[in-house]
Amino acid sequence: MTTQRVFIIDDDPAVRDALVTLVESVGLIAEHFSSANAFLSHYNTDTPGCLITDICLPGMDGIQLQQVLKERAINLPLIAISAHGDIAMAVKMVRGNAIDFIEKPFRNHVMLQRIHEALEIDYQQRQQSSEVKRLHEQLNQLTPREKETLNFLLDGKSNKVIARELSISPRTIETHRANILRKMQAESVTALAKLINNNLHNSTDK
Amino acid sequence: MESNLLIGSLVFIPLLAGMLWLQKRNTQIRQQLIAAKNQCSEIHEQLNEQAELFRTMFDSAPECVKLQKADGTIERINATGLSLLDTVIPATIVGQSVYDVIAPEYHAAYQKLTASVFAGNTECMEFELITFEGRRRWLETHAVPLRNKQGEIKSLLAITRDIEERKQMSYQMEVQRNRLQTIIESEPECVKLQDKDGTILEMNPAGLSLLNAVDSSEVIGRTIYEFLNSDYHAAYHTLTEEVFSGKRCCMEFEVTGISGAHRWLETHAAPLWDNAGNVTALLAITRDISDRKQSEEKLRRQHNELAHVCRLSTIGELATGLAHELNQPLCAISSYAESAVLLNARPYGKDPVKVELILQKIVCQTERANGILKRLRDFVRKKTPKPQANQALSLIENMLEFIDPERRRQGIEIDVTYDDALPDVWVDRVQIEQVILNLITNAIQAIVLTPEVPRKLSINITDTDQTVTIKIRDYAGGVPDTIRPNLFTPFITTKEQGLGIGLALSHSIAEAHGGRLWYEPAEPGSLFSLALPCRAIST
Numbered sequence: 001m002t003t004q005r006v007f008i009i010d011d012d013p014a015v016r017d018a019l020v021t022l023v024e025s026v027g028l029i030a031e032h033f034s035s036a037n038a039f040l041s042h043y044n045t046d047t048p049g050c051l052i053t054d055i056c057l058p059g060m061d062g063i064q065l066q067q068v069l070k071e072r073a074i075n076l077p078l079i080a081i082s083a084h085g086d087i088a089m090a091v092k093m094v095r096g097n098a099i100d101f102i103e104k105p106f107r108n109h110v111m112l113q114r115i116h117e118a119l120e121i122d123y124q125q126r127q128q129s130s131e132v133k134r135l136h137e138q139l140n141q142l143t144p145r146e147k148e149t150l151n152f153l154l155d156g157k158s159n160k161v162i163a164r165e166l167s168i169s170p171r172t173i174e175t176h177r178a179n180i181l182r183k184m185q186a187e188s189v190t191a192l193a194k195l196i197n198n199n200l201h202n203s204t205d206k
Numbered sequence: 207m208e209s210n211l212l213i214g215s216l217v218f219i220p221l222l223a224g225m226l227w228l229q230k231r232n233t234q235i236r237q238q239l240i241a242a243k244n245q246c247s248e249i250h251e252q253l254n255e256q257a258e259l260f261r262t263m264f265d266s267a268p269e270c271v272k273l274q275k276a277d278g279t280i281e282r283i284n285a286t287g288l289s290l291l292d293t294v295i296p297a298t299i300v301g302q303s304v305y306d307v308i309a310p311e312y313h314a315a316y317q318k319l320t321a322s323v324f325a326g327n328t329e330c331m332e333f334e335l336i337t338f339e340g341r342r343r344w345l346e347t348h349a350v351p352l353r354n355k356q357g358e359i360k361s362l363l364a365i366t367r368d369i370e371e372r373k374q375m376s377y378q379m380e381v382q383r384n385r386l387q388t389i390i391e392s393e394p395e396c397v398k399l400q401d402k403d404g405t406i407l408e409m410n411p412a413g414l415s416l417l418n419a420v421d422s423s424e425v426i427g428r429t430i431y432e433f434l435n436s437d438y439h440a441a442y443h444t445l446t447e448e449v450f451s452g453k454r455c456c457m458e459f460e461v462t463g464i465s466g467a468h469r470w471l472e473t474h475a476a477p478l479w480d481n482a483g484n485v486t487a488l489l490a491i492t493r494d495i496s497d498r499k500q501s502e503e504k505l506r507r508q509h510n511e512l513a514h515v516c517r518l519s520t521i522g523e524l525a526t527g528l529a530h531e532l533n534q535p536l537c538a539i540s541s542y543a544e545s546a547v548l549l550n551a552r553p554y555g556k557d558p559v560k561v562e563l564i565l566q567k568i569v570c571q572t573e574r575a576n577g578i579l580k581r582l583r584d585f586v587r588k589k590t591p592k593p594q595a596n597q598a599l600s601l602i603e604n605m606l607e608f609i610d611p612e613r614r615r616q617g618i619e620i621d622v623t624y625d626d627a628l629p630d631v632w633v634d635r636v637q638i639e640q641v642i643l644n645l646i647t648n649a650i651q652a653i654v655l656t657p658e659v660p661r662k663l664s665i666n667i668t669d670t671d672q673t674v675t676i677k678i679r680d681y682a683g684g685v686p687d688t689i690r691p692n693l694f695t696p697f698i699t700t701k702e703q704g705l706g707i708g709l710a711l712s713h714s715i716a717e718a719h720g721g722r723l724w725y726e727p728a729e730p731g732s733l734f735s736l737a738l739p740c741r742a743i744s745t
Contacts, residue, residue: 011614014538014571021545021564056530058614083533084526105537108544 005049008032036060050118055082066096077118149176270366292337309334344373396492404429418463435460470499527611535571591634624667631738641712652682681731
């Protein structure tokens, strides 16, 4: 996994430089841009990190940027900053999933705290999405009969009940169950249920 | 001849010869007598001719000729003399006393003259006559003694001329001089004569009172520069030179009177010529314009107050943008400072070079913030306008910096084009910046309020004939037809929150600078032109 980066967009060179200085002072890598477009044309979706952006920008402003990020499914955690103290815009940004809105001038420790939180969120998001990917791959290895069995298991039904429902012997169910746990690399049905619940809760393909 | 005949009868014969001789002699004598007679009549004729000539001259002399006795009895007088007395009949005066016609107040003097002439002197005097028609007439007489063969003075011969016209003229002149003097003395404005180096030659009472002088001796002979405030010395010197070169001039200046009182004066100076065509003095009519100056000053102060209020109001409108503008460096400074503290507090791996770099950046940003504040302060500061040479471009750039946050917020492009080598304009910086800012904010507001128009504003600076013209054009809706005739009238506005003062004030500021502000529709959009002078206007 590549190193996390803090992307900074501000049209004011001094504010930009101050943020870069702050980010670098705690050993993080900063990349800075004077406009939203400059960032968008540079950013590669695979790069982990977070984004600090001024709301008032020449050309595309913060709100429009948030829209574009959503369209392009870029989930980089976003910290909005503004010198205007424009409440209406701040509310819009936060509703659009910005993790926070910070007024200029900001306190470094507050900013750093938010940056770290944002990076953690990004890490978690990326972790989660790799977990989901792995789960899907594992699920695809299951035979149709195993998939049917798994559904009954996740519903909390016993081997006997499942055998009766599928009109097969409890012993065969026993074998399917062992295969499922092996293929899904799960210790128990309970652990597997938890894993699936956590990662695939939002996706409908159970 | 009878004696000759008697002698002939007594000694007839012997003396015949003698008789014949005598006869001959007689004939000779007779002839001589005839000759003498002829000669005599010739002389007589000559005498007659001369007498005639004398009489003709006497009678037809254009001046009065008269003979007079010591007691004043007139012996003879010519026709001109009679006409001076408004008569044609010699008997009315001849044989009468001259004192009958001389105005009584001159009798004594005339007696003295007569006595002097009879003592052998030549005399001359002026006196008034009262004619037979009762009119008074001015005469000038030259009197000489007239002697007989024995050298005795028998008469006074006087040649007298009518000097009524001359007297009238000099009387008129005197009247005029008096009238002029009265006018000057009672003239409510200062009238003064001054020489080339500024010395006051003459000054009327009104002038003296302007300088708080009680007596003319306090002022006459002193120089005007003693009273003139030093700011005006150079200009007054120039005025004096102009006047002495034959021109009329006018100027306003301040003086301090003898009592120390301060006054504003306005003077109209003209050259005073002599007959040879040389300027001998500067004649000036000067009036006290302190009251006018005071009300002008009051008006100007009110105008400046209004301009100041408008600037504050403009700043109010731009406050959000300015706060943002100021927030940027503050934000950078606070962040830099905290970073520096953090770097310095590291237990290991301290980086003094980096800390110093950050500190320098802090200084930079402080200056930036200071610059913004200074610009703001200069703009809202209340001060007396003072025209100076300014670059039109720098005035515009200053205001573009001011408006920049607002411009960026509204996403408007502003392009500025200008002629090469623009001359400086002679204006008060803040006031003209205010006009420019007013025009730019108006344009930005027009763009923002009109949907779907180019978010663009063009500024163009040109220079023609010592006038710099700044044209500000937008591509929005333009000024509505209903507003256009009253565009520069106060309290006319299309804006809900506008006072309607901005353009009216801008217009009067432009005019106060000797410039102009006008509007033209620009299909699409508006074009405002601000023309500014490059030289000082004379006040």
